[in-house]
Amino acid sequence: MSAFQQVIKANETAILSGWLSEMATSTRRTDLMGDTEIRQQATELLRLFTEASQTSSDVQSAAFASTKEFLKDVAKSRMDQGFTPAETALFVLSMKQPVFNALRDAMKSNPSELVTEIWAAGNLLDKLSMLTVTNAIGFRELTIQRQQEEMLELSTPVVKLWDGILALPLIGTLDSARTQVVMESLLTAIVDTNSQVAIIDITGVPTVDTLVAQHLIKTITAARLMGADCYLSGIRPAIAQTIVHLGIDLTDIQTKAKLSDAFALALQRSGKTVVSTKGSAPKPKEL
Amino acid sequence: MALKRETYRIDVSNDVVRVRQVARSWAAELKFSLVDQTKFVTATSELARNTLEHGGGGTMTAEIVENGTKKGIRLIFDDQGPGIANIELALRDGYTSAGGMGLGLSGSKRLVNEFEINSEPGRGTTVTIIRWK
Amino acid sequence: MDRIPILKVGDCLLVTIQVDMHDELAMSLQEDLTSQIARYGSRGVLIDISSLEIVDSFIGRMLANIAAMSRVLDAQTVLTGMQPAVAITLVELGMALPGIKTALNVERGMQLLQEYMDEGPEPEETDGSEA
Numbered sequence: 001m002s003a004f005q006q007v008i009k010a011n012e013t014a015i016l017s018g019w020l021s022e023m024a025t026s027t028r029r030t031d032l033m034g035d036t037e038i039r040q041q042a043t044e045l046l047r048l049f050t051e052a053s054q055t056s057s058d059v060q061s062a063a064f065a066s067t068k069e070f071l072k073d074v075a076k077s078r079m080d081q082g083f084t085p086a087e088t089a090l091f092v093l094s095m096k097q098p099v100f101n102a103l104r105d106a107m108k109s110n111p112s113e114l115v116t117e118i119w120a121a122g123n124l125l126d127k128l129s130m131l132t133v134t135n136a137i138g139f140r141e142l143t144i145q146r147q148q149e150e151m152l153e154l155s156t157p158v159v160k161l162w163d164g165i166l167a168l169p170l171i172g173t174l175d176s177a178r179t180q181v182v183m184e185s186l187l188t189a190i191v192d193t194n195s196q197v198a199i200i201d202i203t204g205v206p207t208v209d210t211l212v213a214q215h216l217i218k219t220i221t222a223a224r225l226m227g228a229d230c231y232l233s234g235i236r237p238a239i240a241q242t243i244v245h246l247g248i249d250l251t252d253i254q255t256k257a258k259l260s261d262a263f264a265l266a267l268q269r270s271g272k273t274v275v276s277t278k279g280s281a282p283k284p285k286e287l
Numbered sequence: 288m289a290l291k292r293e294t295y296r297i298d299v300s301n302d303v304v305r306v307r308q309v310a311r312s313w314a315a316e317l318k319f320s321l322v323d324q325t326k327f328v329t330a331t332s333e334l335a336r337n338t339l340e341h342g343g344g345g346t347m348t349a350e351i352v353e354n355g356t357k358k359g360i361r362l363i364f365d366d367q368g369p370g371i372a373n374i375e376l377a378l379r380d381g382y383t384s385a386g387g388m389g390l391g392l393s394g395s396k397r398l399v400n401e402f403e404i405n406s407e408p409g410r411g412t413t414v415t416i417i418r419w420k
Numbered sequence: 421m422d423r424i425p426i427l428k429v430g431d432c433l434l435v436t437i438q439v440d441m442h443d444e445l446a447m448s449l450q451e452d453l454t455s456q457i458a459r460y461g462s463r464g465v466l467i468d469i470s471s472l473e474i475v476d477s478f479i480g481r482m483l484a485n486i487a488a489m490s491r492v493l494d495a496q497t498v499l500t501g502m503q504p505a506v507a508i509t510l511v512e513l514g515m516a517l518p519g520i521k522t523a524l525n526v527e528r529g530m531q532l533l534q535e536y537m538d539e540g541p542e543p544e545e546t547d548g549s550e551a
Contacts, residue, residue, distance in 0.1 A: 142356070180508075184322055187504030194524060222507035227500060227522035227529075300442045307440065307474065325474055325505035329513060332476040336443070380514055394477055394513035 004117040011102040018098030075135035085136040092129035158189040171204030179215035197266040203234030213248040233262035290351040330395035342366025359419035367411040432464040464533035470501025480515040500529035
């Protein structure tokens with residue numbers, strides 16, 4: 001048992017008030033958290049820390065289990081309240097100064113021991129604050145993951161244009177994860193609606209690089225394996241240029257500049273035409 | 288660290304069907320999406336057939352593994368066959384030693400998240416794949 | 421030994437694959453089909469795989485072989501009912517089965533074969549897109 005644990009135990013009250021005033025000057029966010037709550041958290045953490053450090057100085061040991069559990073809750077609630085990971089870490093780190101002050105007062109006569117103990121206590125607190133940051137970032141990652149999934153669901157509407165003709169208007173960047181969702185929902189819709197033709201419209205896709213083109217070709221090939229035709233429409237002049245410059249081969253794929261052109265082709269292939277019923281009826285649209 | 292672990296023999300072509308079904312039921316147990324299940328089972332089928340035809344039979348060991356918050360299935364195909372002299376070449380699309388289409392190894396690599404192959408001529412081949420949920 | 425049944429309907433042969441095939445079974449289907457095409461002088465072959473949960477490179481190769489062999493025997497092959505997940509996996513595997521005609525279901529597959537037989541024997545490559 002080294003000495004810093006005894007010093008902390010003996011000076012618990014002084015450390016707590018020192019810690020609270022330290023936080024009040026440097027890291028408080030009164031807009032996010034009230035005095036009572038922060039006092040409760042500080043008191044509880046100091047109690048758990050003091051208790052755990054009496055039996056072990058290894059953060060990984062069982063003695064620190066409840067401290068770590070508590071820090072996890074702190075990290076979660078702080079992230080929910082809108083603290084940054086750095087602010088969350090500072091909550092633990094700001095305990096350093098009052099602890100070091102207490103050590104300095106207790107070991108005035110022995111500077112070399114003081115350095116050793118400050119090092120040991122500092123080390124322990126650093127590890128705990130790192131753990132808090134890891135937790136905080138972990139919670140943030142979970143949030144991001146959830147949002148990504150929600151976005152994927154929102155971003156792939158398959159619409160029916162006519163009996164047997166589907167359209168998939170794509171908007172935004174296509175990455176691998178999104179393409180898989182797009183591919184699945186289009187192919188499933190083809191089976192569900194028994195559609196012979198599907199039109200993928202990329203008017204809303206900002207750029208087409210080799211990877212995006214490959215994804216599109218894969219989707220179209222898969223549709224063909226199932227027995228449906230897939231057209232690509234909404235190819236802007238700039239994208240047509242990129243496709244040629246990149247040497248992407250779209251020769252096996254039916255492309256059209258506009259969605260309406262692709263739709264007209266789909267109607268024609270399924271033996272249908274659009275005629276005007278008003279005035280001098282113009283000829284059915286030529287392709 | 289494996290949460291669950293089983294080993295199956297691959298000696299006849301019916302065993303390939305059986306390990307496919309094992310892969311299917313494990314993937315369903317971990318609630319893989321239908322497409323992920325299909326990819327995983329297809330990769331299993333390719334590698335099990337490799338073990339049978341090139342390795343002269345062997346084993347498949349299946350494990351459920353964990354990495355942080357995600358779970359996955361690891362399959363280890365092990366044989367004591369003639370081994371592969373040039374792994375780089377064997378992994379290339381279209382390369383074939385047995386008159387197939389040469390998509391067994393290279394194709395199954397594209398169907399999983401992690402793919403590792405160890406082989407020495409005369410000592411057999413071990414292929415390890417992981418598909419995360 | 422079990423075998424996959426082949427139905428003869430007019431000028432066509434009809435196969436529905438419903439079991440998880442082991443490799444020998446797939447090989448025997450390939451042999452049975454080619455010998456029956458020759459025997460009946462069939463003009464069309466329809467293979468329905470709507471209940472197949474996976475198609476790996478072996479089965480894919482067998483399907484490609486059947487299509488190529490029947491073409492030599494002057495019969496057209498149509499593959500019907502491939503599941504979306506199976507199609508995605510096959511594409512990822514690198515097997516696009518370029519020489520095979522496909523249809524969404526048996527009904528459309530039969531239509532496609534009928535059109536082919538009405539047109540006469542000359543081979544034409546419209547890439548699955550019927551007018």
